[in-house]
Amino acid sequence: MSNSTFRGAVSRRALLATGAALGTLATLSAPIAIAQEPLKVAGIYTVPVEQQWVSRIHIAAVAAQERGDIDYTYSENTANTDYPRVMREYAEQGYDLIVGEIFGAEAEAREVAAEYPDVAFLMGSSFKEDPALPNLAVFDNYIQDASYLTGIIAGAMSESDNIGMVGGFPIPEVNRLMHAFMAGAREMNPDVTFQVSFIGSWFDPPKAKETAYAMIENGADMLYAERFGVSDAAKEKGVLAIGNVIDTQADYPDTVVASAIWHFEPTLDAAIAAVKAGEFTAADYGLYSFMKEGGSSIAPYGTFEGKIPEAALDMVREKAAAIESGEFSVEINDEEPKSS
Structure with a gap:
């Protein structure tokens, strides 16, 4: 749609x-x-x-x-x-x-x-x-700051340099978060590529899951879970995921590395x-x-404490401090993101 x-x-x-x-x-x-x-x-x-x-x-x-x-x-x-x-x-x-x-x-x-x-x-x-x-x-939900930071982590932890991104609709409030995430991933890993797809629904976990399956089959070892269902696919296939808006790590302790939280x-x-x-x-x-x-943050790493590369954590801390002080602004890009 x-x-x-x-x-x-x-x-x-x-x-x-x-x-x-x-x-x-x-x-x-x-x-x-x-x-x-x-x-x-x-x-x-x-x-x-x-x-x-x-x-x-x-x-x-x-x-x-x-x-x-x-x-x-x-x-x-x-x-x-x-x-x-x-x-x-x-x-x-x-x-x-x-x-x-x-x-x-x-x-x-x-x-x-x-x-x-x-x-x-x-x-x-x-x-x-x-x-x-x-x-x-x-x-x-202008949580592009936190989305950018989770992108840094995703870029560091993807071994295939292939990240799948499943969204609901390509409207500004989704697009800007995806772009911020992609920018953070590229900041950490310039070689990373993206598969981007929208399911045409705000709440269709089975469809989101099937879309994520296809991305994993196409080489993605990290998923951006903008919709429910994506983390289920990641869990079943043994790949990692980044959460959006809420923290679901308790439900996916071996799958969801970090999440951008909206307050x-x-x-x-x-x-x-x-x-x-x-x-x-x-x-x-x-x-x-x-x-x-105070409207957004990056969720605690929980079970992934000690598993995220220190270089990524250093960059997250540096960028977060710059965002808080106003020295750095994450770009707000409302255009529809495309696959690499």
Whole structure:
């Protein structure tokens, strides 16, 4: 499935036109102010909350609820065609903040947000915020810093110099992580090559597994597990894997060397604080996923302590320090990655 097809052929121009047309429906000057304690927060997800990307949002929301900042409920497995309806239902029920991911329903979701200017919407999106919709802020998993560091490790540990990469869809939030990983691997090992494939689904472990099998048959001895199922193939075939967004080493102790972890807590906590302070408005919350903001990290090496080449660990430490200090920036490349 192509990038444009997945997003429902929504272009930036179309979104800007939609925002302009809806501008009269939105309150353009005053940010949203909510006095209620705790906030009523709803999550709307197109996949199960166990899915790695959504699980990070869910975990952060549960933590906020446990400390008393919010009352949280959620809907999972919501089809893109049903997404606007579910948004309206939560808005009508008086929820203060609605969190979710609108990659497959961009224009429709923004229309709903315009209908409820007193509700704050924090949505994962491939597009930027629209000033005509001051109650809708966007975010994304900008964890390219951690992905770059795991690439260094992968480049050092691949003996065949052949790395397989299995992704869901070639959209910016996937592409940028793959490119960062590839850059890190090349930094460590200039001879490394890549097999890149997308399965056209966010949650199809059997398909991801079969795709990974084919890459292993084609010489890959290291896999980038952007989707569930890839690490299963690596485990069964005796090759290594790098995780994405969550740490799965406990499930694959002899397979997953390292993982780039997304921490959604800084993003959600900033939105909660903004709503409570009456300062929530159209903004890009993506920066809260950067490593220097605490939004991403590299997982502990666990069972692979002492097995990773020291040269790679030295480079990881050096680059991580440079990222934290601002001396080094990992390139953000949203273009679709290709096989070598």
